[in-house]
Amino acid sequence: MSMLSLFIFFLLAFAMTYFMRTYALKKNIIDNPNERSSHNVPTPRGGGVAVVCSYLLALAVLIYNQQLTLHIGLTLIAAGFVIALLGFLDDHGHINSMLRLAIHFLVAISVVISLGGFSEVTAFNGLVLGFSANIIAVLFLVWLLNLYNFMDGINGIASVEAITTVVSMAILYYVLNTTLNSDILWLLAACVFGFLLWNFPKAKIFMGDACSGFLGLTLGILALIALKENLALFCAWIICLGVFVVDATYTLIKRVLSGYKMYDAHRSHSYQILSRKWGSHTPVTLAVAAINLLWLLPLAYYTVTQPLAYPEFMVLVAYLPLILIAMKLKAGHPDA
Template sequence: MTLLLLGGAFAFSFLLTMAYRSFALRFALFDVPNARSSHSVPTPRGGGLAIALAVLCVAPLWFWRNGDAIPAEWLAVLVTGAWFAFIGWLDDLGVFVSTLPRLVAQFIGAILALSMLSGMPPIVFLGISLGGGWVGIIVGLLYMVWMINLYNFMDGINGLASLEAVTVCVGLLIVSYVSHWEPELSFMLAILASASAGFALWNFPKSRIFMGDSGSYFLGGTLGALLLAAGWVNPDWLWCGSIMLGVFITDATLTLARRLARGERPYQAHREHAYQHAARALVGHVPVTLAVCIINVAWLLPMSLLLATGILSAQVAISVAYVPLLLLAFYWRAGLPELNEPDESIDHRGEISQ
């Protein structure tokens, strides 16, 4: 039954992406190149909605297979994901014309997630309690909103966001097997990976449709809520997820910090992420996306396993895992303006003909 549902999520996502692409072509729902873009031709956007619908339609069937109700924490994850997919799709349609309404909608989703999950888990890092009381509420809200936005910021080259979801979720599935996570959590990870893989076939190595905000908001928000739910069972599980997402977290955070230090607006279009500098330097998106996948599997997964099995503490595991990621982000000039780099749109062209 589980394998059937996972196969169904993959097929549903793949076929729905194909149908949505035809819809986007017909109604001219294109991503028009701007200062942040790594493509030069208008390309259909919003295909990530297929990932969200595949997960939201198929996941309940697994919980209902024996006539059981969806547990409260996983219902929270699905409801939160649905909200973020909805506001992301509105963003893809151009409903949010300014930053403030978009940010308000994101905080509403964050409040929804925390209220349904009973707040921030009681986690401690470097001797500081990050859960409970007003501190926990503030940390939880900032965590959820940042998860959405960092995933959105990192969705800029072929296959990066979708294959990040696949490798992170598969990596955490391996961790779950070793450390005996709850079956429900393992299934949620598996279905996210399956649905993301179905979309990735349309987005890598060539991009025939872009994920858009509907997909990046959904993946960022769902993974954020899922890790919070896992943290209530075992705080180390939240840290394992934070390690597996390390490439996205370090690149997006360093880039934002440097841009804010220069007085630039966070939502201003740009191409200053480390992965964007790397894609231009390597004259292609494929090597960068594959490199991120390799880092996830060859470096971040072993570090997560060392944490999950108790060999390393959370503080040590995160510190060791993040040091080379930060060095890579600095090397690839995360958050710094472009130098004398070519301005072509290397390898991120969409096939917009019928």
């Protein structure tokens, strides 16, 4: 993948975000602050459509140039388009949460089938998961899709998480000289960066559900494709996504155990608590980038380069400090 190609798609996403901002202002597609919000100024939303459109075009170009197999490319395009369209419609008007979740499951099931299933996957040094691996894969995609939406709450955080994750994995692909295509990772980073400049440090437009769900699903599919290669590489993906996985999962479990509904609006994620404590979104987003590059990336590198009997153990090592941070901040607590 040439630098020129990356620059072209960066510019495309950047320009399209400008047009999406103009469109949102004209159509009054505004995110007004509520009890879940971490912002206090009405801001146009839906800018992430630029990421979706530019990345889907990038995938089509890779397929045309025979740099990406038709099967993998169409799986990413079809699934991503459906989820992005669903999010776009939800941004323009409310869609019933149960209908939305049902579509999430249908898309996830279709992806797992398209990838050939995961019944052959073994874990913990020889444990054959069989058909249950397919169920786990579906739940993984649905949860990652939704948690990315939950975590898209302050300036730049969803974009920075995506960029640092895919860049980290692209580096690991290069180190391993894997057969997996790293071009799709670099292109995703370029497209997201084009949007990020409109969203950080001061948000001129928000990403919206169309893109947050799209990113969560896309990252999940890329992780499952890596699982087809080897378990350690999949664990590296899970490690690199650790900040979002831990914060969203810990907060949800804490709230459900406290009697709250899963989709109740709230501001008790670790990142939201920190943004209030520190009085700004910027240092929180930069802290996420630092954790991803200085803590999670080295652990992911160790996981894929060392002949570990249990690469799953490295996921626990990576997550433990993040869990302790969530506990310290009282994430999910009603008074947080």
